[in-house]
Amino acid sequence: MTNALMEDLKWRGLLYQQTDEQGLEKVLDEEKISLYCGVDPTADSMHIGHIVPLLTLRRFQMHGHRPILLVGGATGMIGDPSGRSDERQLQTTEQIAKNVEGIKGQLERIFDFNTDNGAQMVNNNDWIGSMNIIEFLRDYGKLLGVNYMLAKDNVASRLEGGISFTEFSYMLIQGIDFNHLYNNYNCRVQIGGSDQWGNITTGLEVIRKTHEEEAKAFGITIPLVTKADGTKFGKSAGGAVWLDAAKTSPYEFYQFWINTADADVIKYMKIFTFMEREQIEALEVSVQEEPHLRKAQLTLGEEMTRLIHGQDALDQAIRISKALFSGDLKALTASEMKDAFKDVPSFEMAKENKNIVDFIVESGVSPSKRQAREDVTNGAISLNGERVTDTAYEVGATDRLDDAFIIVRRGKKNYKMVKFV
Known part of the structure; x- marks a missing residue:
C-alpha cells in the first residue's frame, strides 16, 4: 500500500528523484522521522523560487514528522556551484549574519515551531565554523574520491569554464551537514531542488562511509517549476x-x-x-x-x-x-497608493504651485496645452482619484501625498506618478 503522504506528493507533482522510494515509504509507514532542507543565506530574503522544497518539508510536518531547517551560515560563505556557470561573489561575515536573520524570520511564517513535532532551526556554522583545515581533510577529505566528485553534474558542468577548489569542496561540506544531522538529530531525509541531487547523494555517501551499521538515510529532490509557455517561473x-x-x-x-x-x-x-x-x-x-x-x-x-x-x-x-x-483611489492611503503605482511611469518636478494645465503638460500626461485644457474640461484628468475639471485649478501642497508624490490619471487607465524633489 502506498504511503498517503507520498501519494499526495506524487499527485502534486512534487517528486522528481528519490534514492530509495520503497525504503522511504516503509520507514514513513512505521515511524515519525526528522528530515531537513537547507537554505544558503546568499541574500537577506528568499524569493518564491526557493520555497518549493520548504513547502514540501512543511507537508511532512503536517503528517507528524519533524522538520529541521538548516540555514547555511557556513556553506553560504563558500557558494554552491549547482546551477551556475560562474563563481559566486563571496560575502562578508557581517552580511551573511544579516542574511541569516532575514531568512529565519521568513521560515517562522511557514513552519509551526510550537507543536510536539515543532520545527527546529539550525545553522551549520555552529559545527563547520570551528573545524580547522586539518580536521576537515583528515576526517572527511579521505571519504570521497576526486573521480566520484568530478562525476557529479554540479561539478562536471563547471569543468570547462573552471571551478575553484572552494566551490568544488561545497558538496563535501554539505555532506558533513547531513551526517551531523543524522548523528545528532536522527535526521533521515534531505529534501532539495532538482539541482541538489549531487549534494544530497554526497551526503548519503558520507553517512555510509562513517557508519559501520547500515545507515537508513534517504534523499528526495523536487522538480524545477516551469511555466506552460516555457518562460522562467518566479x-x-x-x-x-x-x-x-x-x-x-x-x-x-x-x-x-x-x-x-x-x-x-x-x-x-x-x-x-x-x-x-x-x-x-x-x-x-x-x-x-x-x-x-x-x-x-x-x-x-x-x-x-x-x-x-x-x-x-x-x-x-x-x-x-x-x-x-x-x-x-480615494479609498487608499498614501502608502497603499505608493505600492500600487510603484511600476507606473514617473516624472520628477520641483515643489511649487502650478496651474493644472501647465502641470499635466510638463509631466507628460497630456501632449500639449490645447489637449490638456480639453482633457481637464472633459473630466479626463484626476489627481489621487479626485477629478479636476477647472482649467484654473492650482496644483499645490494639499495635492501632494506625504508631500512627495501625486498620482495623475488621464482617461481610464493611463496613470503617472509625479514625484516632487
Whole structure:
C-alpha cells in the first residue's frame, strides 16, 4: 500500500528523484522521522523560487514528522556551484549574519515551531565554523574520491569554464551537514531542488562511509517549476518575487499570483498551497468551464499572500486591487497608493504651485496645452482619484501625498506618478 503522504506528493507533482522510494515509504509507514532542507543565506530574503522544497518539508510536518531547517551560515560563505556557470561573489561575515536573520524570520511564517513535532532551526556554522583545515581533510577529505566528485553534474558542468577548489569542496561540506544531522538529530531525509541531487547523494555517501551499521538515510529532490509557455517561473516585470515585503510589497506579491495563466494555475495550486485535493479539482473545473471568473487565480493569490504576509497584508492587497479596478483611489492611503503605482511611469518636478494645465503638460500626461485644457474640461484628468475639471485649478501642497508624490490619471487607465524633489 502506498504511503498517503507520498501519494499526495506524487499527485502534486512534487517528486522528481528519490534514492530509495520503497525504503522511504516503509520507514514513513512505521515511524515519525526528522528530515531537513537547507537554505544558503546568499541574500537577506528568499524569493518564491526557493520555497518549493520548504513547502514540501512543511507537508511532512503536517503528517507528524519533524522538520529541521538548516540555514547555511557556513556553506553560504563558500557558494554552491549547482546551477551556475560562474563563481559566486563571496560575502562578508557581517552580511551573511544579516542574511541569516532575514531568512529565519521568513521560515517562522511557514513552519509551526510550537507543536510536539515543532520545527527546529539550525545553522551549520555552529559545527563547520570551528573545524580547522586539518580536521576537515583528515576526517572527511579521505571519504570521497576526486573521480566520484568530478562525476557529479554540479561539478562536471563547471569543468570547462573552471571551478575553484572552494566551490568544488561545497558538496563535501554539505555532506558533513547531513551526517551531523543524522548523528545528532536522527535526521533521515534531505529534501532539495532538482539541482541538489549531487549534494544530497554526497551526503548519503558520507553517512555510509562513517557508519559501520547500515545507515537508513534517504534523499528526495523536487522538480524545477516551469511555466506552460516555457518562460522562467518566479519573475515579474520588476524582477524576482521576494518574500520580504520591503522588496516585493504584499500587493505586488498578490498581483503576481492572480495574474497566473490558466494553463499554470492548477499546477501552482498543487505545488504551493496546502489546499485539499477536492478543492483544487473543483477549481480546475471552474478554469475549464468559467475561466472569465478567475476563481482559481484569486484563490491562489489569497492562499499565498496569507501564508507569506498574513491576513492583514492580504486584506490590504485586495483593497488596493479593488480600488484600482473601480478607479476609486480615494479609498487608499498614501502608502497603499505608493505600492500600487510603484511600476507606473514617473516624472520628477520641483515643489511649487502650478496651474493644472501647465502641470499635466510638463509631466507628460497630456501632449500639449490645447489637449490638456480639453482633457481637464472633459473630466479626463484626476489627481489621487479626485477629478479636476477647472482649467484654473492650482496644483499645490494639499495635492501632494506625504508631500512627495501625486498620482495623475488621464482617461481610464493611463496613470503617472509625479514625484516632487
